Amino acid sequence: MAVEAYLTPSDVKKTIEKKVKPKPSTKELTTIEKPGKAVSASDLENSPDEKKRKRTSKNKAKKTETTISKAEKDATLIITEKPQAAAKISSALGNAIKYSENRVPFYEIERDGEKIIVASAVGHLFNLTYSKGQTGWPIFKLEWQPAHKGKGAAFTKNYYLLLNKLVKRAKKIIIATDYDIEGEVIGWNVLRFIAKKKDAERMKFSTLTKNELVRAYENPMKTLDWGQAYAGETRHKIDWLYGINLSRALMSAIKTSGTFKILSIGRVQGPALKIIVDRDREIENFKSEPFWQVFAKANNLNFKHPKDIFDKKELDEFKEIENATAETTEKEENLSPPHPFDLTTLQREAYKFYRLSPSNTLKVAQTLYLAGIISYPRTSSQKIPKEIEPKKILRKLENRFPFVKEATRKYPIEGNKSDPAHPSIYPTGDFKNLSGDERKLYELIVKRFISCFSQDTKIANKRISLTADNGKKFTISGMKIIENGWTKIYPVKMEEKSLPDMKGETKIDKIDFKKRETKPLKKYTATSLVTLMEKKNLGTKATRSSIVDTLFKRGYIDGKSIESTELGKKLIESLEKYSPIIIDENLTRQLEEKMEEILQATENWEEKENKTIENVEQLILDISKEFRAHEKNIGEKLKEGITDLRDKQRENSRFMTCPVCKEGNLSIIYSRKTKRNFVACDKYPDCKTTYSLPPNAVIKKTGKVSEEGLPILVALKRGRKPWEFKFDPNWRDNRQNSS
Ligand SMILES: [Zn+2]
Secondary structure, three states: OOHHHOOOHHHHHOOOOOOOOOOOOHHHHHOOOOOOOOEEHHHHOOOOOHHHHHHHOOOOOOOOOOOOOOOOOOEEEEEEOOHHHHHHHHHHHOOOEEEEEOOEEEEEEEEOOEEEEEEEOOOOOEEEEEOOOOOOOOOOOEEEEEHHHOOOOHHHHHHHHHHHHHHHHEEEEEEEOOOOHHHHHHHHHHHHHHOOOOOOEEOOOOOOOHHHHHHHHHOOEOOOOHHHHHHHHHHHHHHHHHHHHHHHHHHHHHHHOOOOOOOOOOOOHHHHHHHHHHHHHHHHHOOOOEEEEEEEEEOOEEEEOOOOEOOHHHHHHHHOOOEEEEEEEEEEEEEOOOOOEOHHHHHHHHHHHHOOOHHHHHHHHHHHHHOOOEOOOOOOOOOOOHHHOHHHHHHHHOOOOHHHHHOOOOOOOOOOOOOOOOOOEOEOOOOOOOOHHHHHHHHHHHHHHHHOOOOOEEEEEEEEEEEEOOOOEEEEEEEEEEEOOHHHOOOOOOOOEOOOOOOEEEEOOEEEEEEEEOOOOOOEOHHHHHHHHHHOOOOOOOOHHHHHHHHHHOOOEEOOOEEEOHHHHHHHHHHHHHOHHHHOHHHHHHHHHHHHHHHHOOOOHHHHHHHHHHHHHHHHHHHHHHHHHOHHHHHHHHHHHHHHHHHHHHHHHEEEEOOOOOOOEEEEEEEOOOOEEEEEEOOOOOOOOEEEOOOOOEEEEEEEEOOOOOEEEEEEOOOOOOEEEEOOOOHHHHHHHHO
């Protein structure tokens, strides 16, 4: 069974943290730990690395005993989604004192005689799982369980334990998770499963800036946003039901073919993969056709005939042309600034300028948000509401970005899309020293924001057209910038091209024919795919980029210009034939609409959730029947794909002839047992040659060869630059010789 093998929307909010020590003993769990050193939170906030802080901070704050053991209800408990948000909120609300228990920080503040505790979750603290006692598939009974009981989320345990203690001191709870459906589910789960409460106050904010946080604290919503909460829960349940049942169905089909591989396909992954496979088919079936472009040279300019000519005979009609009449027209045009950034537009532009993938862009934007310097990035809004006080922000930006003086427009340019939860992505005006991708993305956001307040750029388009004596037309266009407005700030390519004025009789010096061939549509990139998914309403702004990542991880797609693998193709082929409903994008879209309805509803959310889930259960029952009936056929098709994938993987891991047997090839192999890569001869068991490789990294071949003729391998480590090294099969001998 492969619960971990499919994507849940919660994946997009999981923070990868250091591994937590193994399960503490019951004794550890019941004794109260000594509190960590108390340090004023505002002193700490600027340093990015908590570990480093602990070592370097001069412990100027007083030591204070935590009162966590006392179960008196003496405080208001604010619960955030991430530790960084807790730090920001506590320092916004007053002189915070930081504590930590099992390395999980929390803060205490006195404000107007009230005690406030700020603590955090760390993304989702609860996951869905199937209720015990269900076997086979389809299964429908599911329940929330603490995330740390499942795989890969051990780091959430100490947060869970701390919140369990802190709720005992809470006379009032305020949920202050990110304001969107995922954040609402995170807060709701803490509220109902840890605090055992039905409702709470809710802070709503789009930036982690002091002013906004204070305002959100002083004017909280009186209840959770139940539309968000139920829409979120519905999404989790639907995706979970899809995930577990389709994975089991696929696994069962594969088993019939006598092979094994963990396969899965999610509710959105299926239609997304089909889009890619369809494009590949189009490209494969494309037959290119020759055609001709016709140019006329006159006055040292190259004029082009507007039509492409596919019938070669037609070219004869151009051969005799000698004279034409010229006419010049000029038209001024105002180019308004582009609308402010919503997430998809930011992802597209970041890819265009910096080749940042959509998921990386979201990751970097999330960091900038948690640093308090940009607003919440998971937004579809293209609006700049006056409540965010943009003029104040512009004034704050002025010190670092002198081009703010160009922001003379009274009302900003806005786009059509809005988002009830958040405005567009904008800089808050606060600063932090940045480098690398963070700096690039931040500056792009600043430039975009300022350009929304800048003047139009005025250009003049010039066009000369030639009409030959036999009626054939040729044209050439030029452009001149009359007045640079927003284009002084925001990076755009604008090439000026000046043209003379031409009028009346003109001699044509030469006619040129250029033969070309029609080209197939382009393959998708991660960015164009995310954009298309948005257009088709597949997935959500928060999940699209990670869905694309998952298709890569599963081995269904490959390459920077995305191509489906044989496995991806076979999967789609078999589903098209035997269970087309799984990859039907209309169905996925209808479900998105249902969830949108719940989100917008003002009552009866639970009823709507139950109805939607009942529909999905019926659907899965139908799919299961189809699947069972064709299990063998599906299995056979998938086997072909799996075999191909394995062959390719093997091919990709071979990098040199075995120096011992001289017959086999050395290849990089992953050992499940030792969880690391090593090199072995593929003539095993006849040849037992092996070499060890650097640990804790994924090793791949580069295809490159050193000057000495040694193959170059590369070690890939999370968060590190790839490290290339020469693989020397005589390494051991050399060492013996030289020592
Ligand atoms: Zn060998």
